[in-house]
Amino acid sequence: MVLKTNDKPAALLALEDGRVFDCASFTGPGEASGEIVFNTGMTGYQEILTDPSYNGQMVVMTYPLIGTYGVNSEDMESEGIRAEALIVKEYQADPSNHRAGEALADFLRRHGKMGIEGLDTRALTRHIRTAGAMRAFVSTANLDPRSCIQKARAIPPMVGRDLTRAASTCEPYRWVNGEKVFFASPQACFRKGVWTAQGRKPSVAAIDYGAKHNILRCLEASGFEVIVVPAATNAADVMAMAPDAVFLSNGPGDPEPAVQAVRTVRELLGYRPMFGICLGHQLMALALGGKTFKLKFGHRGGNQPVKHLATGRVEITSQNHGFAVAPDSLDQGEVEPTHINLNDGTLEGFRHRRLPLMAVQYHPEAAPGPHDAGYLFETFRRMIAANP
Numbered sequence: 286m287v288l289k290t291n292d293k294p295a296a297l298l299a300l301e302d303g304r305v306f307d308c309a310s311f312t313g314p315g316e317a318s319g320e321i322v323f324n325t326g327m328t329g330y331q332e333i334l335t336d337p338s339y340n341g342q343m344v345v346m347t348y349p350l351i352g353t354y355g356v357n358s359e360d361m362e363s364e365g366i367r368a369e370a371l372i373v374k375e376y377q378a379d380p381s382n383h384r385a386g387e388a389l390a391d392f393l394r395r396h397g398k399m400g401i402e403g404l405d406t407r408a409l410t411r412h413i414r415t416a417g418a419m420r421a422f423v424s425t426a427n428l429d430p431r432s433c434i435q436k437a438r439a440i441p442p443m444v445g446r447d448l449t450r451a452a453s454t455c456e457p458y459r460w461v462n463g464e465k466v467f468f469a470s471p472q473a474c475f476r477k478g479v480w481t482a483q484g485r486k487p488s489v490a491a492i493d494y495g496a497k498h499n500i501l502r503c504l505e506a507s508g509f510e511v512i513v514v515p516a517a518t519n520a521a522d523v524m525a526m527a528p529d530a531v532f533l534s535n536g537p538g539d540p541e542p543a544v545q546a547v548r549t550v551r552e553l554l555g556y557r558p559m560f561g562i563c564l565g566h567q568l569m570a571l572a573l574g575g576k577t578f579k580l581k582f583g584h585r586g587g588n589q590p591v592k593h594l595a596t597g598r599v600e601i602t603s604q605n606h607g608f609a610v611a612p613d614s615l616d617q618g619e620v621e622p623t624h625i626n627l628n629d630g631t632l633e634g635f636r637h638r639r640l641p642l643m644a645v646q647y648h649p650e651a652a653p654g655p656h657d658a659g660y661l662f663e664t665f666r667r668m669i670a671a672n673p
């Protein structure tokens with residue numbers, strides 16, 4: 286039981302289906318709302334909080350003790366905290382790690398986000414598994430269950446939300462040595478001579494729907510010259526850059542209402558080799574005429590088993606998604622499934638039989654998580670070499 290003090294005021298977590306949990310806030314007074322989802326990673330709370338794909342969501346960690354290794358300056362997946370709140374069984378306020386620069390509670394507070402503890406996260410997770418991911422509201426100021434449930438029901442549902450532009454960069458930038466380098470003006474980016482490696486490295490235009498920094502780090506480490514462009518960039522502007530390849534990033538929200546993004550991807554199909562990760566995978570499937578649907582409680586964690594169909598090899602993968610591509614909605618004559626999830630049989634990757642297109646639903650950049658799927662960046666490189 287958590288001692289409720291002035292530092293840790295009592296809070297109430299209310300779910301839209303009427304379930305409530307007494308808890309405490311380890312970041313002081315506040316209020317938060319969003320879709321409540323769980324992550325099964327034992328570590329990785331910093332990467333999870335800063336992954337833009339968690340925008341609009343409150344994350345429950347199933348591992349019971351969180352905060353032990355603090356927060357450091359190297360493991361950021363974006364500039365700030367993108368999740369709405371972090372919900373844990375027990376917060377460990379005294380971090381011990383040589384890389385720790387800050388305690389988790391201070392990091393959350395600095396970004397104006399809530400940390401919640403002192404509830405039975407196992408019961409909460411089992412409830413989400415049975416009833417599905419749903420809207421929730423948590424407050425230290427309002428402890429009235431009925432009113433909190435109403436507030437949970439008043440927030441917009443995740444289905445139908447296009448968050449691609451909200452999570453994207455407003456201006457294009459170069460990704461150089463792990464840093465963003467902006468252009469003198471955005472227009473300076475959309476021209477053929479923008480690439481500096483001039484053929485010594487494959488150039489990739491990465492469309493940003495809320496890209497995790499580690500994807501950009503992996504592209505750079507795999508030898509690509511990377512320029513990141515906003516989600517609203519149209520196909521003509523991408524083509525004006527004449528990149529060797531196009532990359533579609535991860536991102537928050539429901540892919541189906543992102544019609545402008547899907548149109549751009551459709552216009553780029555077959556233009557140059559293209560690789561999509563997570564939301565990028567879903568947008569590519571939609572551009573190919575496929576459909577997506579919402580999973581009951583999604584896949585979030587670092588231990589999702591995925592079978593690579595060509596080799597029979599099983600990869601342990603890092604994942605974060607609430608939607609999935611319906612395999613039957615894709616033209617099997619054109620699109621070949623390449624990966625499936627061994628927990629629930631859902632589609633985890635595909636390639637096109639004629640065009641140089643590949644996509645995976647999981648995260649080969651894997652931070653936090655295993656490195657089993659790192660070969661995909663090399664596969665992308667080979668695809669570019671084969672399609673000059």
Ligand SMILES: NC(=O)CC[C@H](N)C(=O)O
Pocket residue numbers: 338534535536537538539540562563564565605606607608609
């Ligand atoms: N990590 C992602 O790109 C997530 C994609 C999408 N928002 C989903 O939840 O399915």
